[in-house]
Amino acid sequence: MSHLSGDTVLVKRVRRIAGQVAALERALSESEDCAVTLHLAAAVRGAVNGLMDEIVESHVRAHVAAPGLSDDARAQGAEELIAAIRRYGK
Numbered sequence: 001m002s003h004l005s006g007d008t009v010l011v012k013r014v015r016r017i018a019g020q021v022a023a024l025e026r027a028l029s030e031s032e033d034c035a036v037t038l039h040l041a042a043a044v045r046g047a048v049n050g051l052m053d054e055i056v057e058s059h060v061r062a063h064v065a066a067p068g069l070s071d072d073a074r075a076q077g078a079e080e081l082i083a084a085i086r087r088y089g090k
Helices: 008-029 034-063 071-088
Strands: none
Touching: 008 034, 034 071
């Protein structure tokens, strides 16, 4: 997905997620309270879900709904999206 390369908003989101994962790791390593650890894990999950939403939207706009795409390109974009959603849903 070359249209994503250099997307600073997505890179910032990934860095924020990395910080959240590091905080979760520290909580687990330092035997933090279960409620705090659950909260951190939920925050990571929410952040990853948000990132996934952004990437899916970008993919749909660039590879499925963009004007001028051939039927084959549109079908390939749809198949890629379906495969990603199936993997993510597991």
